[in-house]
Amino acid sequence: MRASDLLVACLEREGVDHVFGLPGEETEDVLFSMRDSDVTFVPVRHEQGAAFMADVHGRLTGDAGVCLSTLGPGATNLLTGIADAHLDKSPLVAITAQGGLERLHKESHQAIDVIGLFEPITKWNTQLNDPDIVHESVRKAFKLAELEKPGATHLELPEDVAAEETEVEPLPTRERVRVGAPDxxxxxxxxxxxxxxxxxxxxxxxxxxxxxxxxxxxxxxxxxxxxxxxxxxxxxxxxxxxxxxxxxxxxxxxxxxxxxxxxxxxxxxxxxxxxxxxxxxxxxxxxxxxxxxxxxxxxxxxxxxxxxxxxxxxxxxxxxxxxxxxxxxxxxxxxxxxxxxHIVADVDREPSGEAPFTVRDVVPVLRELMAPADVLVSDVGSHKMAIAQNFPTYEPNTCIVSNGLASMGIAVPGGLAADLAVDGEVVVATGDGGFLMNAAEIETATRLDCAFTVVVFVDDDYGLISEKQESHRGESTGTALTNPDLVTFAESFGIEGYEPTTAGELRTALDDAIGGGMSLVAIRVE
Missing domain, CATH: 3.40.50.1220 (TPP-binding domain)
Structure with a gap:
């Protein structure tokens, strides 16, 4: 088989169902190898989204999520999601393509030192410069990514090596190495x-x-x-x-x-x-x-x-x-x-009569409408603080927050990964700043027939930064935003859009949206 066939056969042996990524010229062999396998390649709209999907998959399942990119800008676009997995201790295996070995000793098109670039944010990463090392390298990448404490690993496959022939076979998987008992x-x-x-x-x-x-x-x-x-x-x-x-x-x-x-x-x-x-x-x-x-x-x-x-x-x-x-x-x-x-009394509150609401007004309604095993994926921003403090959580891994890297933009791709990984309903909570960073992944979600609810808190501002500036200086600067009509934006993807303006409409919109298919609820907050 070709090295690309062996790589995919190793992914199958590791139990990988989905690989999230973007196609590139240098990934051609890998993509066609996946087409003929049990591994589903999910083309996304930005490599950062692919890395966040792999990141959240790993966090929810304990099994390494996998993302794929081409060389150069494809690899650099993965960086944020890989760094998030690194600091949040989420198992992830990144695979990037590279130009042919014959041109890597000199300056050439799109060629950068991806191995060196990924070194600080991975547990291990290597170049697959020989087809006969693919099986060992894939096994090592998954073993180390999933080994406590988990994190990210990375494999780089040059395009000429991907097309070379090999006779080696995938290594069998083994039970994960366990941490010992206390002395x-x-x-x-x-x-x-x-x-x-x-x-x-x-x-x-x-x-x-x-x-x-x-x-x-x-x-x-x-x-x-x-x-x-x-x-x-x-x-x-x-x-x-x-x-x-x-x-x-x-x-x-x-x-x-x-x-x-x-x-x-x-x-x-x-x-x-x-x-x-x-x-x-x-x-x-x-x-x-x-x-x-x-x-x-x-x-x-x-x-x-x-x-x-x-x-x-x-x-x-x-x-x-x-x-x-x-x-x-x-x-x-x-x-x-x-x-x-006092904590319990402070958490439970009714929303004010009409928009703009506060995030703290909305969170109790979400909690009431979500089952204990449903999953809330929170983006990063001022709303994350309110969710962390005021969204009672009853089961492990049902409130997913990026808090090591604390990266904006994780929510929508994270919601897609959660929807594929869990049986319960999934709700994404994001601010208008983080939402538009990876909102294009709604198209990916609809293409996969995902069904989760995106709640967007709208204040036309990078609100958390404004809050900090105002607490330091009494005013803010450089944080104001404008937004599209988010209901129309949602409908352009073929999903339901809601924009409640009263407490009654808020409860009705969230009740209709959660469990009702792919939807977006835009909520004006102060």
Whole structure:
């Protein structure tokens, strides 16, 4: 077979269903190899969208999403989505084409050092400069992308190598390498800290969701009555309906969850990722920190754990639960009850009578109309803060937020990937700034017969930046936008468009849209 046939056969062996990307001259052999395979190539409207689709697929499924581009500008357009997967710890395999080997030693058309360009944002990347190394390289790319902590890997296939013949076969897949169980000595140190604490608190991070440790975390919290505050990407690890949930850490050093951390005398972080949330923002006072994660903590003055349990997160939590049930140390279980009551009361609110609404008015309506297992994909902007704080999340991986790279433009392509990956309904929440960055992927979604709802919060502004400027200077500049008629824009793609102006219309429009096929709801906000 040709090297391109082998590459695609390896993708089939890895269980890949979709490859998201743009065609190019240098990907011709790969595209025709995919045409004759069980792998579906999804042509998208921009490579950034393809990378975001692969990114969100990886985050939702745990299996590496795959994106494809040609050389030069195709590869550079993938960068943002690959960097997002890198910082959000989402498994992704990027494949880029390259010119023939005979011209890479000199300056030539569209040829840049893609391997060097991708080096800082991938766990591993290499050029496939020999057809007989394709099988090993693809297996390694998937193994490392999915290995805890997951991330992005990259393969570059020169066009002349793609057409060469090879006799090697795809390597069989293997079970993923598991992180080991915690050692007894480290567990005993954690147990001593817990036994001496009166007001311990848990912070659930990205790793609690990513490693499927939610069940063990919930059992630990239920047994110990410890309160839990989640990072944006840890939402749903413990249900926000649970009496132990303090919902989500704010992005600054304020809010009830931050108040609870300030009162705690021991903080147990579970899968906490420093790239997602700066610990300097949640100031833990003199409380000791226990770090439970698959990798050691970053060295940082504001985050210097007393004990680090570098082990399988779920197994660590199960061991701590068993210890607690055997020893029953006494904790103060009432100290956070008032904070919890205040958080719950603050989240539940009715929208104002007519537009412009606030995002916080809209979020409770979305929550009411979405089932617990439905997925909300949030773009980045001022609305992301409101969603993180005020969208109660009941199951892991049902509120998808980019928070490591925090990249605008992820929502619409992310919604497409989510719609292909999950059985429940999918709702995309985006601002007018982030929406138009990748709005063209609505065409891709309609071509694939996707059915999700795009909610666009419209304020004709890069609102989060305006808010920050105004808090610093009392005014803003360089943030104003104009927008097309978004209902007409939606209808031009052949999907339903809504623009509610009263509270009643808002509820009706969202009720009709969610579960009713591909649609867009434009909501004027202040």
């Amino acid at each position: 007894d000595e480290t567990l005993e140190r954690v147990q001593s800290l817990l036994a001496a604490a009166e007001r311990p608190l848990v912070i659930a991070g990205n790793g609690a969701v990513r490693t499927d440790a939610a069940e063990q975390l919930r059992a630990f919290v239920s047994a110990t009555d410890l309160p839990v505050a989640s990072t944006y990407m840890g939402k749903g690890a413990v249900s926000d309906a649970d009496e132990h949930s303090l919902m989500t850490l704010d992005s600054g050093a304020h809010g009830e969850a931050a108040d609870a951390i300030d009162e705690a005398d021991l903080v147990v972080t579970v899968g906490y990722d420093i790239a997602e949330h700066d610990p300097a923002d949640w100031g833990h006072g003199d409380a000791a920190i226990v770090h439970v994660d698959s990798q050691p903590a970053e060295v940082y003055e504001a985050y210097n754990p007393e004990v680090e349990v570098v082990a399988d997160i779920g197994e660590t939590l199960a061991a701590l639960t068993d210890w607690y049930e055997d020893t029953r140390p006494s904790f103060d279980t009432d100290w956070y009850a008032d904070l919890r009551d």
